[in-house]
Amino acid sequence: MSKDNLNPTVFAVSATPTLRRFKPLHLQNQTQAQKAFRLNARPSIASSDFTDSDSDKDNEEGISFIDEQEVFQLIRNINDPEHPLTLEQLHVVQQRHITVDHKLSLIHVTFTPTIPHCSMATLIGLCIRVQLLRCLPQRFKVDITVEEGTHQSEKSVNKHKERVAAAMENSHLLEVVNQCLSTAVDKF
Amino acid sequence: MAELVNGYLNDPESTFGQKALSELGARVVDREITLLDLVRLAGGALTAADPFERAKAVSLLAGVLAGLTITSPAPTVTPINAPNIDRVGALDRRTVAVLAQFVRDRLHDTQSVEDLLRAFQALLDSRLVSRNDAIETTRSIFKELNVQNFSQNVRFSAYRVFQSLLSLHLDGMKILGDNFIAGFLVAMDGEKDPRNILFCFSIVKFIIFNFDISGKFEDLFEAIYCYFPITFRPPPNDPYGITSKDLKLQLRNCFAATPLFGKLAWPILIEKLSSTSENAKLDAMETITACAPIYGGESIRKNLDELWEQLLEEILDSKPEVQRLAALQAITAVTYSLSTSSTSVSLLSSTDTLAKFLDNIIKYSLADLLEGTAPKESVRHLLFAAIKATEPSFYYVSTKVVKPILQSLIGAVANESRAAKYAVLRDFLLNSKTFYGDSTSMQDDSLPQNPLLPFKEEFFQNFSSALSSKNEFVVISGLRALAVLSTLAEFMSDHEVEWYFQTLLGIAINEPKAIIDVVIEILIEEANFRVDKVLTYVVPQLLEACTLASASEQAVLNSFECLVVLSDSSHNVVSVVVPALVQILQIETQNLEQVRNVISALEIIFVDRKLPIPQLDVVDVVVIPTLRTLVTRKIDDVWLYTDVLVIESVSRLFSSVMRTLDSRTQELLASVVVNSLFKGDMTDLGISEKPELAVADAKSALRNVSWVLAAVICNLRPEASILNVDIRSMLNYFVQTTIFNGTTEDAESNGYAFRIFEIVASILNKSNAEVVADFLADNNRLFKIIGGQEKTSLRIHSLVVVLLLWVTRALVMKRSSASELAKVTEFIDLLKNEGGDVIASNFYILAADDPSFGRGTLTKSAFAKTALLWQQKQFKHALPLLVAGFNEHDNLSKSVYLLALSHLMKYVAKSVILYEIKNLIPLLLAGLASKNVQLTHTILEVIQTLLKDAPQALAEHIESFVILLLQLTGGDSKSQSVDVRVLALKCLGQIPKTDITFNILFVLKPRVISGLQGPLDDGVKVVRKEAGNARAKWFLLLGKN
Structure with a gap:
């Protein structure tokens, strides 16, 4: 398979914030200290009592809806089929090109091929779709399109969206897709 | 005979x-x-x-x-x-x-x-x-023996003989001269055995170095080049342990052994660069790097253009990193070899080979730098590789590139392009240091003048204006460039250098995080390179910013951050910062945050420090002032020692300090703390009036400070003693006041009691048998209480359980003999009684690596006396008893035994669990199915480590585990706690990556994938994340690796 784009531009990925050395006390070792306090605070607790504080708190504080960032996290580390680089590094996917609509249960992802005649565009779209099918709840409808004006045959690439099931029957294609997705696990 | x-x-x-x-x-x-x-x-x-x-x-x-x-x-x-x-x-x-x-x-x-x-x-x-015999025999060997007809062993013997002949009779062999070379080459022709090949290569190299090979170098090259590039996969269990790398290196050494090979080697090396095998390319580039300096520039002349084109392919951003690095190194090596053969710099004309090669690089780079909107990383690396090679190459490239870049920076430039150009300019400045010296070599007149010097105004203007850009990348790359510029001689005036440091300071306090990180990186370098400037222009101002009332909260935090990091990087800085921080602590202020921040900063400076800070009397400078502030300061009418965050932090600070000290200084520190906090004599702290109650008393208002007391005593070395105190009565007093003096059940009382328990356990662990015996005899009543012979309140019972578990741990850890282990048996016997659940849920004290949740009490880092493999011995002792208890009792008590066991399992080496796995599987399954969350949680942690270290142990029953784990992930009902859901999902996600057979897992795949649908829609983000990850991993389970 000859490569379309031998020398793509690689973008600096904003590194996940590194832990800073200094922390104000109320942020420092918080969980540990609290845990120590909690366990120590009630040495006489029957073990069944142990649960309450935990789950109550989590249920109240931790509830959140799926947002753009969460979707981006799922696809940013997918490998480009051509290069040993991720879609994020190549600016193929960006968080600002993702929308989540909870009312309609609709997620829309727009991606940008590295060059207008990229023959891999369909495959990239397929990878993103498969990854989202695997990692998002069923109730969402996922729409994946090529960014307007970035690909020669936009329409034909966008049309492929409904053919996932058929594509997944093709064992060679499935292998390529899995290859690209294998870099996306254990990263978030 | x-x-x-x-x-x-x-x-x-x-x-x-x-x-x-x-x-x-x-x-x-x-x-x-x-x-x-x-x-x-x-x-x-x-x-x-x-x-x-x-x-x-x-x-x-x-x-x-x-x-x-x-x-x-x-x-x-x-x-x-x-x-x-x-x-x-x-x-x-x-x-x-x-x-x-x-x-x-x-x-x-x-x-x-x-x-x-x-x-x-x-x-x-x-x-x-004799020499004659050697010569004659060699002749005969060449004549009679066709070495390659023989087996590997015989060939090896023959090569050994050749080697001995060369080392012992070199003169004789030289008389044979070309005949020897020819004979040897015939002998090794077609050799395929890796061990023999290695041997032959070393002989070839010896011949090249010692013989006149001018007539034979073509034959020699012929004999070795056919091996290039070497591919070799060592057979399993190879007794000689020869690797492909050994062979490659030896062959490369032969290639690089003589300049005579140059003309012959270049075409082959360049041809290999266009190979389809990435490995061959890599080998070719590494060989070029090794050979170019030997072959010299003249030999490349003919092939130069081709070489450039091939190497350019390999440096592109999209290539794997090893490949790119190898190509860049090759470019540096070629540039080097061209430079050494060319005439002097000033005479460098465009017809010169070096100029020709560099012109390619310059043309390619400038095209990208000046025309592209987003210059490529590869261009920067390419230029760097070329200019770092030699002074002529630096001179030539810089005169042709720097000026156009500077000109292109005038006017509006896209941010990405601007940042990239600054980075390129920085590379030039950095490399000019190697050839023309930096500010420390100012007086060195032997160095030629830096060709970049005429541009110094432009550099400074560009980089300093970059700092006010709105684009993060421009600022960062301007900063980095400025940092290099400031280190070069004559490029910046003293005044400008001062401005530079003040700018760093300003950014470190006020800018967004990404930029601060770069500044801190630069400041760390500066702290090592010119600490005097940092101490003059940066540190005092940072200290001042820490207390500035008008500064924003973030600015203050940034200042602390910077101080902490700089303290880490230089002794000179830390010995200034620590006393200054303690000084700030002593300022009478009503700003609680400031006090907390200073203490936190001190704590962070001392944590992870293995050695004391030189020239710093830690007791006088840190311990006494901090302690005095802690017990005397009132902020908004609240005593500082009632602030839990402060107390905890000070206790961590003191334990870190203690661990850096030798036993004598420890005794000194301990005596100050014990006098003030246990005896209530605070004269050491400069406080004359005696507080109402000694701190160590349960009813004392100051009892929170027991955290600090514990931090000091628990970290004493065994050979350091507590001076002027009767240990026996001290221990008895502790037991009396914590347990029987009617404390109420609240966080503060418990915190107090538990710190005192840790002190008791630590002292018993480090004392001799007599002290232990006295303690056990004096406190017999405690055993009666947990044994049920003496009725007490539930609270006292719980306290006694915790104390005795601590004591048992201290003793078992010190000496895990039968008599000590008998104490563990006693506890297990008590599990069936009322209150057994309290014992079980505190069993972690017996087994945990650090039972004090991060403070390190009774661990090696706190100098506890530790017997070899004590955790294993304890586990082996307790396991049959707990399993028997589990089997004998009804459902309610079962979970008590299981909980105790789960705590032991969590901390014991996994190999021990593996040994007992048959007995443990049913227990693990029962634990997962249990309604007791603490139990489930601990069991999940055990399963997680088992899946990581020894998945085969669970393979046989993996289906049962998967079913239970899926139930724990919540599914439709969110009955489980978040921690349990996340852990269960993590375990599930680990399974496909284990070495459990594909056949077993494949059957489970559909069930897991559909079972994880529910958790994908969990309300909590972390759960969704883990569920998505686990599900993706199961999808990737395809049965071939």
Whole structure:
């Protein structure tokens, strides 16, 4: 398979914030200290009592809806089929090109091929779709399109969206897709 | 004698044969017989018609000879083949000459060759072979032997002989000259065995270095180039452990052994660069890097353009990193070799090879830098590789590139392009340091003037204006460039350098995080490079910013951050910062945040520090002022010591400080703390009035400070003692006040009691048997309470359980003998009684690596006395008892036993669990199905480590585990706690990556994938994340790796 784009531009990925050395006390070792306090605070607790504080708190504080960032996290580390680089590094996917609509249960992802005649565009779209099918709840409808004006045959690439099931029957294609997705696990 | 000879000849391999051989050898050594006698005795066999018979006789001779050189090796001090040495052991020159002749005469005898070579090797080892014999024998070997017809072993012997000949008779071999080379090359032609190839390569290299190869270098090159590039996969269990890397390196050394190879090698190397195999390319580039400096610039001239085109392909951003690095190194090496062969810099004309090569690079780079909107990383690396090679290359490239770049920066430039150009300019400045010196070599007149100097104004203007850009990348790359510029001599005035440091300071306090990170990186470098400037322009201002009322909260935090990091990087800084921070602590202020921040900063500075800070009296400078502030300061009418965050932080600070000290200083520190906090005598702190109650009392208002007391006492070294205190009464007092003095149940009382328990346990762990015996005798009542003989309140019972568990741990840890382990048995017996659940849920105290949740009480880092493998011994002791308890009792008590066991399992080495896994599987499953969250959580942690370290243990029952784990993930009902859901999902996600057989897992795949649908829609983000990850991993389970 000859490569379309031998020398793509690689973008600096904003590194996940590194832990800073200094922390104000109320942020420092918080969980540990609290845990120590909690366990120590009630040495006489029957073990069944142990649960309450935990789950109550989590249920109240931790509830959140799926947002753009969460979707981006799922696809940013997918490998480009051509290069040993991720879609994020190549600016193929960006968080600002993702929308989540909870009312309609609709997620829309727009991606940008590295060059207008990229023959891999369909495959990239397929990878993103498969990854989202695997990692998002069923109730969402996922729409994946090529960014307007970035690909020669936009329409034909966008049309492929409904053919996932058929594509997944093709064992060679499935292998390529899995290859690209294998870099996306254990990263978030 | 003849018997021995015949015995060997009949069957050399038999035990009798071997015995006969060593017996004969011994007799020759003892001069009972001579070697020539031996030849005579074996004479019949030596001339027998059957070649195998002859071979046996020769092997007898070779065996005896080899034995001789081992028992009496040649004296190494004498010069090799010194004519005055005629005899070594049983060998003399005459015999050796006769035997050498014998070897020559027999070489045509194919069956005997192996032993003949062995015999000749032995003769060579004796150093008695004359030069003539050496030459003659070598000639015969070349003439008679077709080395490649023989087995690997024989070939190896032959190469060994060649090597010995070269090292012992180099003069002789040089007389043979081209004949030797030709003979050897024929011998190694077609060699395929890796061990032999390695050997041959080293001989080839030796020949190249020692012979005149001007007539033969083409043949030599022919013999080695056919191996390039070497691909080799070592067979499993290779006894010689030869790797592909060894072979590659040896071959590369041969390639790089002589400049004569240059003309021959370049076309081949360049051809390999266009190979389809990435490995071959990599090898070719690495070989170019090694060879270019040897071959010299002249040899590349013809192939230069082709070489450039091939290398350019390999440096592109999209190539794997190893590939890119190798290509860049090759470019540097080629540039280097071209530079050394070219004329002086000033005469460098465009027709020169170096100029031609560099022009390619310059053209390519400028095209991208000046026209592209987003210049590529590869261009920067390419330029860097070219300019770092030599001064001429730097000079040539910089005069052609720097000016256009500077010009292109005038006016509006896209941010990405601007940032990239600054980075390129920085590379130039950085490399100019190597060739023209930095600010420290200012007086060095021998260095030529930096060609970048005329542009200094432009540099400064550009970089300093970058700092006010709105684009993060521009600011960062401007900063980095400025940092380099400021280190160069004559580029910035003193005034500008001062401005530079003040700018760093300003950014460190006020800018967004990404930029601050870069500044901190720069400041760390500066702290090592010119600490005086940092101490003058940065540190005092940072300290001031920490207390500035008008500063924003973020600015203050940034200042602390910067101080902490700088303290880490330099001794000079830390010994200024620590006293200054303590000074700030002593300022009477109503700002609680400030006090907390200072303490936090001090804590962070001391954590992870293994050695004391030089020239800092930590007791006077840190401990006493901090303690005084802690017990006397009131902020908004609240005592500082009631602030839990502060107390915890100070206790962590003190334990970190303690761990850096030797035992004498520890005693000193401990006596200050014990006097003030236990005895209530605060004169050491400069406080004269006595507080109402000693701190150590349960009812004392100051009792929170027990955290600090614990931090100090628990970290004493065993050889350090607590001065002027009666330990026995101190311990008894502690027990009395914590347990019986009617404390209420609240966080503060519990915190107090538990810190005191840790102190008791620590002291018992580090004391002698007498103290322990006294303590146990004095406090017999405690055992009655947990045994149920004495009725008390539930609270007292719980406290006693925790204390005694701590004491048991202290003792078992110190000496895990049967008598100590019996105490664990007692606890297990009590599990069935009322209150057993309290004991079980605190079992972690017995087993945990650090039962004090991060403070390190009773761990090695707190200098606890630790017996070897105590956790294992305890586990092995407790396991059968707990399993029996689990099996004997009804459902309610079952979980109590299981909980106790789960705590032990969590911390014991996984190999021990593996050993017992058959008994444990049902228990693990029961634990997962239990309604007790603490139990489920602990069991999940155990399963997580098992899946990581020993997944095979669970393989047989993996289906049961998967079903239970799926239930725990919540599914539709969100009954489980978040922690349990997340852990269960993590475990599920681990399973596909384990080495459990695909057949077993594949059956489960559909069930897991559909089971994880529910958790994908969980309300909590972390759960969704883990569920998505686990599900993706199960999808990727495809049965081939």
